[in-house]
């Protein structure tokens with residue numbers, strides 16, 4: 001029997017049509033479907049540990065909503081935009097269109113779960129069915145627990161457990177057609193002011209990215225066909241295009257981890273010579289999963305040291321050094337290249353993220369939360385799980401973390417992973433004519449080499465804000481003082 005009531009699908013961080021359990025359920029009901037996105041800063045403000053999204057992710061969200069609306073229109077639907085507290089907005093729309101059911105994909109994060117509970121309560125008052133589905137993870141966090149009922153804190157056993165569980169449920173197809181629903185009023189996206197105008201700093205983001213499901217799916221296919229070979233080694237090279245660039249698409253759910261899992265397994269079976277690289281790639285997607293599971297257990301992951309010994313760490317307040325780091329003017333070419341890449345494109349290579357984070361926390365002794373905040377605002381893939389979990393990993397305060405005494409040497413890291421300085425020359429153009437030998441330590445060049453390269457240290461390019469060895473020793477001393485206190 002065909003369902004004659006109207007169904008609402010509430011989109012959140014799942015801006016796609018394929019493998020969308022909520023949309024699939026509504027579409028297969030045969031009833032008219034109303035697709036809704038709620039821009040909810042109100043409930044977020046009331047939830048502990050909720051964070052307003054940053055500047056770069058606001059820009060991405062606007063593009064992704066446009067792309068979703070276009071995809072929905074192509075199958076007979078449209079995206080309704082409304083602003084306000086999700087429970088109020090959804091209940092009001094349910095009354096307005098006389099909806100019988102509301103569907104959404106769960107986000108396993110405390111603030112989102114709390115808002116979803118409010119929605120459930122509001123719909124129960126109206127006698128409207130509320131249906132939620134696992135959406136953004138391979139495995140729900142509650143399914144992976146220790147004997148004591150805790151989430152796992154070490155990656156390798158975590159990933160082994162997931163693999164031992166076998167394939168997740170198969171991705172669902174996108175609906176081919178949606179039954180038309182009555183037209184309802186929608187906000188204008190431009191009124192939400194998600195995109196910067198004065199000044200418009202998003203030029204570099206536009207050059208680099210095309211948000212949306214179509215591009216995400218094409219990128220995955222292209223990556224597995226032509227990109228992934230050599231990933232296990234090239235993924236550490238910022239001078240090469242050695243990684244998938246899928247992270248912001250995953251962040252906004254334009255592609256699901258289940259789709260990646262199945263496409264990767266299929267590609268590995270088709271091309272056994274790529275299996276090692278593909279398995280490494282999948283294990284990185286496993287890190288995303290690990291960070292999200294950690295966040296489920298530790299909702300204040302962006303505020304609290306996982307290892308409480310760090311609570312007494314003698315962080316320095318140094319606004320000048322923080323600014324130099326943010327602007328990419330520390331005098332260390334690899335650090336400056338990374339920070340400028342971030343500012344221009346909304347992303348930064350993973351290896352360089354580790355080195356710049358280590359530099360902030362260890363050489364400059366600035367609290368990892370300052371760096372995390374800056375990344376939160378500037379990354380297009382800024383993720384409530386991956387960002388704080390990785391910052392804590394680098395700082396040494398986190399789960400399965402790098403030991404504090406591992407202080408990355410920004411010169412050696414540059415020489416190893418960007419040996420000819422291709423990456424540095426691109427992002428720090430004032431050094432582009434430096435000989436490769438000095439590209440990661442320009443201060444050691446001779447006056448003749450400086451003259452040839454057109455560089456005046458301290459004028460056209462800064463002198464290092466801290467000497468590497470001194471910074472390293474100071475960091476180790478600070479660490480020892482907390483260990484002994």
Ligand SMILES: Cc1cc2nc3c(=O)[nH]c(=O)nc-3n(C[C@H](O)[C@H](O)[C@H](O)COP(=O)(O)OP(=O)(O)OC[C@H]3O[C@@H](n4cnc5c(N)ncnc54)[C@H](O)[C@@H]3O)c2cc1C
Pocket residue numbers: 235243244245246247248250251281284285286287288289291348349350351353354357375379381382383384386387388390391394
């Ligand atoms: C200090 C710091 C902060 C970070 N903040 C974020 C963040 O906010 N959002 C984010 O998505 N990633 C973050 N990362 C992880 C990583 O740098 C990015 O996921 C990666 O650079 C994205 O590029 P890619 O899609 O080409 O990755 P690929 O190498 O192609 O990896 C495939 C996917 O695996 C996942 N992944 C890879 N590495 C990690 C990792 N270390 N932790 C969690 N997931 C991973 C991503 O979803 C990525 O798209 C951070 C890393 C560091 C060191």
